[in-house]
Amino acid sequence: MYKIAVIGGDGTGPEVVREGLKVLEAAASKFGFRYETVMYDFGGERYLRTGEVLPDSAVDELRQFDAIYLGAIGHPEVKPGILEKGILLRLRFELDQYINLRPVKLYPGVETPLKDKGPADIDFVVVRENTEGLYSGSGGFLRRGTPNEVAIQESVNTRFGVERCLRYALELTRKRNKERKLTLCGKTNVLTYAFDLWERVFNELGDAEYPDITRDYAHVDATVMWMVKNPEWFDVIVTDNMFGDIITDLGAMIQGGMGIAAGGNINPEGVSMFEPIGGSAPKYTGKNMINPLAAISALGMMLDTLGNSEAATAVEQAIMKVCPMLDSMAAGRMGYTTSEVGDLVCENL
């Protein structure tokens, strides 16, 4: 019995999550597992209505679940940062979801903006550190609002945090068993403290415990260049929080766009949270036009993490069958509505 907390969130979040839950129900009856869901209304609407971003009891309550399924966070009438920091980042941090796992896989029948590249070329995974770096909140203002003001935002990298992230990435590279190549994406030529630590731990761990994994390194600026020019070079990429945030938006674009890109905030020893990585898309809210495949794909990742790889694989295969049926991955141009795409995935499961 899986206990799943559902946070539809803002904008189109609830619409895409609804389709994901349809697929969950279909998967449960096909594969014979049971689950229960509890819906939470955290997000911009609740904040505007009550002034509360996340009740203090929420985090402890969420700890009791097997997984969290999230739609989107971000509301056009709420100042940027309040909901992101107060809900999304707070949950990532307090639930210690130290890995942000973002597969970049081009499914057959999906259009990529990369000329002459196909599904055989675009198939890698980004492992983004999810609790440290520039996201730690360390820093502050001095003399704010005066002509002499100073703003400092520090990147925090602990050996503990770096090591557990690298270890996860090394294990994943081994488990994927493709090229067994792990690329560290950093900036050792400028960020000579942070990425010195990353590089040393990478080499120490690799030499001592992962002789079967080929270690590779690329600066972040070169990484984005190769992602466009030769994406087939990548198997698994591991990187810090900020670089991971940036390169995975590029990753989403080369795999067909925000309509299809999914991710998991993972605590391998605790409660993980799965989400489509596109935002709340306020423009499309309530129009039944947004693509739910990213959310459905996130649901598949959730099933995999819950230990049901059979159901997870089936969901991914159903998505792969549906992709070629759509005119485009973009909202409003799919040739189907949001709920029709959800139905198609259920029928193909």
Ligand code: IPM
């Ligand atoms: C993401 C998002 C978040 C991030 C924002 C909304 C805080 O861009 O999940 O990639 O920066 O991590």
Ligand code: MN
């Ligand atoms: Mn992002």
